[in-house]
Amino acid sequence: MITPSSASSPSPGPTAVGIPDTASAVGDDAEALARATWSRLAEPADAHACALVGRLGATAALDWLVHEALDADGAPRPAPRPPLRPRGDAARASSDWATAAGRWAPRLQGLDIRRELEVLERLGGSLLIPTDPWWPTGLNDLERPPHCLWVRGDPALLAARSSAESGGSETDLAAPRMREDLVPAGPGAGYGLALVGARASTDYGEHVTFDLASGLAAKGVVVISGGAFGIDAAAHRGALRAGATVSVSAGGVDRLYPAGNTDVLEEVIANGALVAEVPPGCQPGRHRFLTRNRLIAAMSEATVVVEAAWRSGALSTAHHALELGRAVGAVPGPVTSMASVGCHRLLRQGAVCVTDADEALELVTPLGATDPDGAKAADPANAVSGLLDGLDGPTAAVLDALPARADAGVESIARAAGLSEREAIAALGVLELAGRVERRGTAWRRARKRS
Amino acid sequence: MITPSSASSPSPGPTAVGIPDTASAVGDDAEALARATWSRLAEPADAHACALVGRLGATAALDWLVHEALDADGAPRPAPRPPLRPRGDAARASSDWATAAGRWAPRLQGLDIRRELEVLERLGGSLLIPTDPWWPTGLNDLERPPHCLWVRGDPALLAARSSAESGGSETDLAAPRMREDLVPAGPGAGYGLALVGARASTDYGEHVTFDLASGLAAKGVVVISGGAFGIDAAAHRGALRAGATVSVSAGGVDRLYPAGNTDVLEEVIANGALVAEVPPGCQPGRHRFLTRNRLIAAMSEATVVVEAAWRSGALSTAHHALELGRAVGAVPGPVTSMASVGCHRLLRQGAVCVTDADEALELVTPLGATDPDGAKAADPANAVSGLLDGLDGPTAAVLDALPARADAGVESIARAAGLSEREAIAALGVLELAGRVERRGTAWRRARKRS
Numbered sequence: 001m002i003t004p005s006s007a008s009s010p011s012p013g014p015t016a017v018g019i020p021d022t023a024s025a026v027g028d029d030a031e032a033l034a035r036a037t038w039s040r041l042a043e044p045a046d047a048h049a050c051a052l053v054g055r056l057g058a059t060a061a062l063d064w065l066v067h068e069a070l071d072a073d074g075a076p077r078p079a080p081r082p083p084l085r086p087r088g089d090a091a092r093a094s095s096d097w098a099t100a101a102g103r104w105a106p107r108l109q110g111l112d113i114r115r116e117l118e119v120l121e122r123l124g125g126s127l128l129i130p131t132d133p134w135w136p137t138g139l140n141d142l143e144r145p146p147h148c149l150w151v152r153g154d155p156a157l158l159a160a161r162s163s164a165e166s167g168g169s170e171t172d173l174a175a176p177r178m179r180e181d182l183v184p185a186g187p188g189a190g191y192g193l194a195l196v197g198a199r200a201s202t203d204y205g206e207h208v209t210f211d212l213a214s215g216l217a218a219k220g221v222v223v224i225s226g227g228a229f230g231i232d233a234a235a236h237r238g239a240l241r242a243g244a245t246v247s248v249s250a251g252g253v254d255r256l257y258p259a260g261n262t263d264v265l266e267e268v269i270a271n272g273a274l275v276a277e278v279p280p281g282c283q284p285g286r287h288r289f290l291t292r293n294r295l296i297a298a299m300s301e302a303t304v305v306v307e308a309a310w311r312s313g314a315l316s317t318a319h320h321a322l323e324l325g326r327a328v329g330a331v332p333g334p335v336t337s338m339a340s341v342g343c344h345r346l347l348r349q350g351a352v353c354v355t356d357a358d359e360a361l362e363l364v365t366p367l368g369a370t371d372p373d374g375a376k377a378a379d380p381a382n383a384v385s386g387l388l389d390g391l392d393g394p395t396a397a398v399l400d401a402l403p404a405r406a407d408a409g410v411e412s413i414a415r416a417a418g419l420s421e422r423e424a425i426a427a428l429g430v431l432e433l434a435g436r437v438e439r440r441g442t443a444w445r446r447a448r449k450r451s
Numbered sequence: 452m453i454t455p456s457s458a459s460s461p462s463p464g465p466t467a468v469g470i471p472d473t474a475s476a477v478g479d480d481a482e483a484l485a486r487a488t489w490s491r492l493a494e495p496a497d498a499h500a501c502a503l504v505g506r507l508g509a510t511a512a513l514d515w516l517v518h519e520a521l522d523a524d525g526a527p528r529p530a531p532r533p534p535l536r537p538r539g540d541a542a543r544a545s546s547d548w549a550t551a552a553g554r555w556a557p558r559l560q561g562l563d564i565r566r567e568l569e570v571l572e573r574l575g576g577s578l579l580i581p582t583d584p585w586w587p588t589g590l591n592d593l594e595r596p597p598h599c600l601w602v603r604g605d606p607a608l609l610a611a612r613s614s615a616e617s618g619g620s621e622t623d624l625a626a627p628r629m630r631e632d633l634v635p636a637g638p639g640a641g642y643g644l645a646l647v648g649a650r651a652s653t654d655y656g657e658h659v660t661f662d663l664a665s666g667l668a669a670k671g672v673v674v675i676s677g678g679a680f681g682i683d684a685a686a687h688r689g690a691l692r693a694g695a696t697v698s699v700s701a702g703g704v705d706r707l708y709p710a711g712n713t714d715v716l717e718e719v720i721a722n723g724a725l726v727a728e729v730p731p732g733c734q735p736g737r738h739r740f741l742t743r744n745r746l747i748a749a750m751s752e753a754t755v756v757v758e759a760a761w762r763s764g765a766l767s768t769a770h771h772a773l774e775l776g777r778a779v780g781a782v783p784g785p786v787t788s789m790a791s792v793g794c795h796r797l798l799r800q801g802a803v804c805v806t807d808a809d810e811a812l813e814l815v816t817p818l819g820a821t822d823p824d825g826a827k828a829a830d831p832a833n834a835v836s837g838l839l840d841g842l843d844g845p846t847a848a849v850l851d852a853l854p855a856r857a858d859a860g861v862e863s864i865a866r867a868a869g870l871s872e873r874e875a876i877a878a879l880g881v882l883e884l885a886g887r888v889e890r891r892g893t894a895w896r897r898a899r900k901r902s
Contacts, residue, residue, distance in 0.1 A: 332783030347804035429880015
């Protein structure tokens, strides 16, 4: 991590502001500078840039670009050596890479990423890369992850809960503060949940969002949203009332966009975190909103849509979450309200119906209390109630019938639950959609949190 | 069928009003009289009465009661010969049957079912038994079916659509009018759909119900409900606006209950049908409402709940429908409305989110247009749009990927749909809940309507 305020930061990396010439920096800092540079060179989710940085590392990727793909004048060579082993037609691959280099070359001219880092420093921000302990590891599930994150506010709020658990922070006094240390203690402490929805929201939607967000934040959940008008703003406001929130920006974190949300975004920076994958100075262009949505979904353990029209950016966030295997919830509303049409569409697609904070919490903590590796698996009563909250009848019976740590076939599940196989399968489908069970071949088991 | 108005009735059975002495009547009429008698002797869903009548026939069941279970004075014998082969302890079975006979004996004293039939005749009604062509065959799926139905209004509206199809009514000029002949032509013609909900409904719920019911009735669906205040009444009113409706009463059809709904119930009798499993004179007691709900669910090919509190009789109807393998839908509402809590509960249990008449219609006609045996499988364009209406993304892709008339494994479905197996299974779960696909062992196929 590169941060201008090392005094308040127990990060392992030294404070540094470097230059994209990889020869002048070493180790993590060189990689951080190179990643920052890539975040400026390539648009978010650029397939070639993501593959290149992901496979070679940012420094070597930059080296390839400067020394292989471009000539001495910085112009793209027509047939560069492909940096990755080409699949199929090597000539075709070479020309694809030439095209990609052609996209990046114009931004390389005169680029010194230290300027953007200085802007970040003046704003009190910090830069996160995947090797940092606060990197939201959920982003690693993306096919095209961001190269780095530009952060204002407290970067520790970005750390996924699972990182903290595997890091053993409870015994290591030198370990950095993690997300759980910054949020109210509660059943959701340290989990991230996206609460998103329409800009053209109704009073009903904003009211429900505010209540959901404050209820979740009070239980320790970090509420993640997009800083837009309407539902997003209500989510941030509700979360700030009771706990922590993270806003993912489509443009640089120096731009508080939209201007009408300046007050809430300033409060997010003061008491939460504002984050972007593009450097300061970048405009929140339309295409960046769509790619931004994948970050919201990936940083969150579940996504809940409160209000959405038939076509809505919030639905794209929900679909990213589904693609990532994350739980998706939708808040119902009057069928006469156009602002709820998208939510009802999601419900018809299998999203979980969410009507209050407890039901939303279930999406992220279905097995939290029973995780055999977790220190919090304390109270068996809580475990059972947590497991079965909000489930009913056959679904609860099926979940109950699943052995705690082994696989089971449909036939034995149905027998144990006292249901027909058909009913058991239907219930398993519901439980799978809710992220509570996993299928392995023809067997089923209770879902485990990713480590 | 026993009907007082043979002039308007092309029923095969002669008009008759008989007596419970089985020796004095022959064939169907004797059985009809005996069934009518049983509907007076035993409470709805009496397990012993249903088993007895179902296995022996009503006439023989009555014969056993009069000659074996009771002595010459009409008092129960302490150890009657069990009428059905006892499982396990024969002595225990005998004493159970003595208890049952003890329940029925008091009502047999002085009973002449002809009196109730005369009341029915004065009201212009008719009696249906399972062998009648208008018998709603969906009732046969019940573990404890009614012995008969006491009907005011047009009994042809009770005939399930599938009966008409198997009866070949199009060529047989002497065949009775069936349900399809009485409703508007349309994609739902002749299907029965239960539209039920809270008595303590909101303006929102009543408004949505009225629109759903009139939309469904206009497409030929027979809207079935319970005649109660609130959602039920709105369902009947909406259906009467555009087509046909059936009201299932918890008490005798001579009582228009609740009195405040007299106007709409009279309109139901005039333009639809009012039906009960108990004879005229029976009070609509509390327990009869719960047993009545199983009739609504069984007579309908799907049940949609519009508004329901956390505990609501409408939920019992929905659970009966689920038990019967019928599709269940729920209409969402504001999460701030207590009247929608039960609907949201159903949605969390896997009910299909229904927001308009087309989505409700899908529950009963998922494959109507593509039924290979049906004469209405006319327009392939309609077929495809009917199949995929309201589905989206992976769910539509999976339904599309299923071969038309063969089984397919998850792997091949996933491959054809371009999805991961996990996504395909989740979509299959949703489709199964919606009654659109069926699982056979490890293979899946498109659901076929029951014949």
